[in-house]
Amino acid sequence: DVVMTQTPVSLSLAIGQPASISCKSSQSLVHSDGKTYLSWILQRPGQSPKRLIYLVSKLDSGVPDRFSGSGSETEFTLKISRVEAEDLGVYYCWQATHFPLTFGSGTKLEIK
Amino acid sequence: QVQLQQSGAELAKPGSSVKISCKASGYTFTSYYISWIKQTTGQGLEYIGYINTGSGGTNYNEKFKGKATLTVDKSSSTAFMQLSSLTPDDSAVYYCARGLLPHYWGQGVMVTVSS
Numbered sequence: 001d002v003v004m005t006q007t008p009v010s011l012s013l014a015i016g017q018p019a020s021i022s023c024k025s026s027q028s029l030v031h032s033d034g035k036t037y038l039s040w041i042l043q044r045p046g047q048s049p050k051r052l053i054y055l056v057s058k059l060d061s062g063v064p065d066r067f068s069g070s071g072s073e074t075e076f077t078l079k080i081s082r083v084e085a086e087d088l089g090v091y092y093c094w095q096a097t098h099f100p101l102t103f104g105s106g107t108k109l110e111i112k
Numbered sequence: 113q114v115q116l117q118q119s120g121a122e123l124a125k126p127g128s129s130v131k132i133s134c135k136a137s138g139y140t141f142t143s144y145y146i147s148w149i150k151q152t153t154g155q156g157l158e159y160i161g162y163i164n165t166g167s168g169g170t171n172y173n174e175k176f177k178g179k180a181t182l183t184v185d186k187s188s189s190t191a192f193m194q195l196s197s198l199t200p201d202d203s204a205v206y207y208c209a210r211g212l213l214p215h216y217w218g219q220g221v222m223v224t225v226s227s
Contacts, residue, residue, distance in 0.1 A: 100173035
């Protein structure tokens with residue numbers, strides 16, 4: 001299975017600060033169809049996960065544009081330009097290029 | 113709006129089975145696969161597999177073959193997952209989600225296996 005490695009494990013940031021989360025895969029996530037099936041989800045405390053980004057950089061409907069995704073092949077990044085209180089929770093990257101889908105171990109974002 | 117409403121928490125004994133449901137609304141049920149995901153504190157998020165809601169075809173993560181059985185009832189827009197031969201390691205929150213690239217997620221079902 002593809003191993004997804006996320007760093008850092010946790011972040012503690014003040015409102016308005018930028019955030020950056022790294023996700024590395026153990027093999028290329030470029031599918032034979034040319035697409036890269038890398039997504040990011042946010043799980044707020046006590047809630048089910050919510051998808052934020054798919055295909056590396058496409059924002060889901062309703063996701064604020066302070067979120068952005070980038071990367072290629074095996075290295076990917078989620079950035080938040082200015083953290084807001086509602087952004088706290090655990091962020092996971094996951095890949096769907098190779099079956100089975102696999103998830104990173106998560107990055108916990110705390111608000112100072 | 114798209115909703116996936118899952119059944120309630122389960123407390124089961126080792127060796128028994130449970131069947132949890134995932135009722136979809138707000139979209140055409142057979143237009144999207146349903147994926148199932150397991151979440152534990154120790155192992156994080158694990159992908160169990162998916163079901164083609166139109167044909168009933170399934171694809172399982174090798175790790176969950178023999179453990180999970182996915183079915184669907186198109187008439188009620190409901191997907192089901194049966195977990196068999198339960199052990200304490202099956203204690204987890206189980207989510208259904210819409211699609212092969214899970215977008216909308218259910219609220220999760222906590223399954224506790226204990227004697």
